[in-house]
Amino acid sequence: MSTPASKPLWKSILFRHETLLLLVLVLEWWFFYVYGTTTNRRGMVVGFGTLDRQFDILRHSCEIGLLALALTPIILTAGIDLSVGSLLGLCAVVFGYLAHDSGFPVPVAAALTLLLGAAAGGVNAGLITTLRLPPLIVTLGTYSLFRGLAEALTRGSVTYTDFSAGFLFLGQERWAGLPVQAWVFFGVAAGIWLLVHRSMAGRSFRVVGFAPEGARFAGLSVGRHVALVYVLAGLVAAIAALIYTARLGQAKADAGTGYELFAITAVVLGGTSIFGGRGSVTGTLLGVAAIAVLKNGLATLPVVIRMNAAEEMAGLLTGVLLILALAGSKLSGLLLSAWKRLMVSARQTASSCA
Amino acid sequence: MKRYFRELSVLGVLGLLLALLAWRAPDFYQPQPLLSLLTREAPSLVVACGMALVIMTRQIDISVGSQFSVCSVVAGVLAAKGVPLYGVLPLAVALGSVLGAMNGVLVAGLGLPSIVVTLATMVALRQALNLVRQGEFVNLPDGLQWLGQNQSVGQMILLGFALLVLVCLAWALRNLAAGRHVYAVGSDAESARLAGIRPQRVTFRAFLLLGALTGLAAVMNIVQSPQVQPLSGMGLELKVIAAAVVGGVAISGGRGTLWGVLAGLLLLACVSPAMIHLRIEAYWEKAIQGGIILLAVVAEGFRNRRSTLF
Numbered sequence: 001m002s003t004p005a006s007k008p009l010w011k012s013i014l015f016r017h018e019t020l021l022l023l024v025l026v027l028e029w030w031f032f033y034v035y036g037t038t039t040n041r042r043g044m045v046v047g048f049g050t051l052d053r054q055f056d057i058l059r060h061s062c063e064i065g066l067l068a069l070a071l072t073p074i075i076l077t078a079g080i081d082l083s084v085g086s087l088l089g090l091c092a093v094v095f096g097y098l099a100h101d102s103g104f105p106v107p108v109a110a111a112l113t114l115l116l117g118a119a120a121g122g123v124n125a126g127l128i129t130t131l132r133l134p135p136l137i138v139t140l141g142t143y144s145l146f147r148g149l150a151e152a153l154t155r156g157s158v159t160y161t162d163f164s165a166g167f168l169f170l171g172q173e174r175w176a177g178l179p180v181q182a183w184v185f186f187g188v189a190a191g192i193w194l195l196v197h198r199s200m201a202g203r204s205f206r207v208v209g210f211a212p213e214g215a216r217f218a219g220l221s222v223g224r225h226v227a228l229v230y231v232l233a234g235l236v237a238a239i240a241a242l243i244y245t246a247r248l249g250q251a252k253a254d255a256g257t258g259y260e261l262f263a264i265t266a267v268v269l270g271g272t273s274i275f276g277g278r279g280s281v282t283g284t285l286l287g288v289a290a291i292a293v294l295k296n297g298l299a300t301l302p303v304v305i306r307m308n309a310a311e312e313m314a315g316l317l318t319g320v321l322l323i324l325a326l327a328g329s330k331l332s333g334l335l336l337s338a339w340k341r342l343m344v345s346a347r348q349t350a351s352s353c354a
Numbered sequence: 355m356k357r358y359f360r361e362l363s364v365l366g367v368l369g370l371l372l373a374l375l376a377w378r379a380p381d382f383y384q385p386q387p388l389l390s391l392l393t394r395e396a397p398s399l400v401v402a403c404g405m406a407l408v409i410m411t412r413q414i415d416i417s418v419g420s421q422f423s424v425c426s427v428v429a430g431v432l433a434a435k436g437v438p439l440y441g442v443l444p445l446a447v448a449l450g451s452v453l454g455a456m457n458g459v460l461v462a463g464l465g466l467p468s469i470v471v472t473l474a475t476m477v478a479l480r481q482a483l484n485l486v487r488q489g490e491f492v493n494l495p496d497g498l499q500w501l502g503q504n505q506s507v508g509q510m511i512l513l514g515f516a517l518l519v520l521v522c523l524a525w526a527l528r529n530l531a532a533g534r535h536v537y538a539v540g541s542d543a544e545s546a547r548l549a550g551i552r553p554q555r556v557t558f559r560a561f562l563l564l565g566a567l568t569g570l571a572a573v574m575n576i577v578q579s580p581q582v583q584p585l586s587g588m589g590l591e592l593k594v595i596a597a598a599v600v601g602g603v604a605i606s607g608g609r610g611t612l613w614g615v616l617a618g619l620l621l622l623a624c625v626s627p628a629m630i631h632l633r634i635e636a637y638w639e640k641a642i643q644g645g646i647i648l649l650a651v652v653a654e655g656f657r658n659r660r661s662t663l664f
Binding site: 080127131138145146147151156275323327330 | 414478
């Protein structure tokens, strides 16, 4: 996006963060395809290389993917939301309570849950914009608050199950060849892509992320744009909660614990600057895919299966990957600017000699 | 008076809570349970002091819980292998320092955002521990518990240790050049640099110190029970950050005192026993703690409404 027009097209496409990430993703997929696919005793192909496994990856990555999509505009405005995972848990148990215990019809319960998500996002937005508090600490507070409310509501132990088949369709069936939740995910992705890349508001998010004071002097209502991204995140977290509940067929207070980490990792891996102002939805989608393939692919490697350590390996590698992605972008930036300085000084010496 | 308004208001709230308990639930004030409560919080106080320093330099470290678990398990394994306490303690502190230095290099050296770096190290350390230990408990030898003393003497020693750390750090922050540098870097790193301070070095040292204190706290924690639970540090980061924020350490850096942190930690620590004595269901604990953090932040927000950038 920010490449100057003077660069040739092939260069600006090749050296983009997204292109490199796509390359990594393809290599990663190929690696698991080769080493994670085996045939079992009856001669059937099992493991990574089956279509079912690919659908599984898609199905398992929808919730974290939705949270990552919701976080992209927030991080573009140089904010952060640590509470999305907890909000997913709160929305899941509230939906379970409404649909199961209170006997609301599923569509009404779902609508109320979405409303709750937006309202919870509104709490974050209100504290951040009207009182001008740092998003990090506000959402750290609501991270604890939302999870605590979920635990208080279920008294730490109640699990809501027995949802109607019509609702479970959302999380467990296929429609037009793909898992149903994948359609929802792609719909939300398209919506957020349009918002971020094809609207005035999206441009404003970056401006706010780059220079909030400057944005204000340019006549943007900074508060309103910031509030919008947090309310949107709450809404999307509620959608993720519905999908989560439908996929597992149960709603518990610990739903979505730790999801915020994977979501933030996906966004940062996707090339969005944590300092705001720079990034893309496409990058986030690639980041989500890279993490999802890693997580599910590891579980198909015979070595990892023998060690029974898929989840630990995935967490460890995700953490390391995140640090490498951050350090890599920083180091390459430093090297590039050092190289440019060298070239400039070389040119100056050359011209002074002449 | 006005300068320490935040600290005094936290003390006021703590006093109110204690008065409420004295009125409604005098059982709370039995000496032995109260002493146990304070001893349980002693390791958290040590970590909270280090965390306050890191927050004062305008950074944050959410990996302390994982560092704590790693140090606890390693210290436990060493003790179980027969290493005596005076060997375990420095080794745990050294390990904590290494983990803290790792964060410090990434944050101060490379200039990466501390929240994301420590988010990554939090998960990486936690999962590495799970990978190696598979959640196994460590049984400690007999001589280790309560530092080899009887329980009440051991509790007194631990409390004394925590208070010593608090007093030394509070004194250093106020009176030593190194302490003033922490405030200077947190208020405005660029001005501090122009004044001849090296902000990156100060930040690195804050992370290093936090790691070392976390190692110390891990040992102070394992001597309190016959086993080491690998999950013992879960959620510690939230607790100590909350204590610091409630106690008036500004998340935007450059402001706060360790006495405020002590008051904040005591307030948060009293919530859960107070809930038991006041017959509120324990499931509300997390929500109430989140509410207290938000209240503290909101109070902060009203105070400097105009000064913060947006």
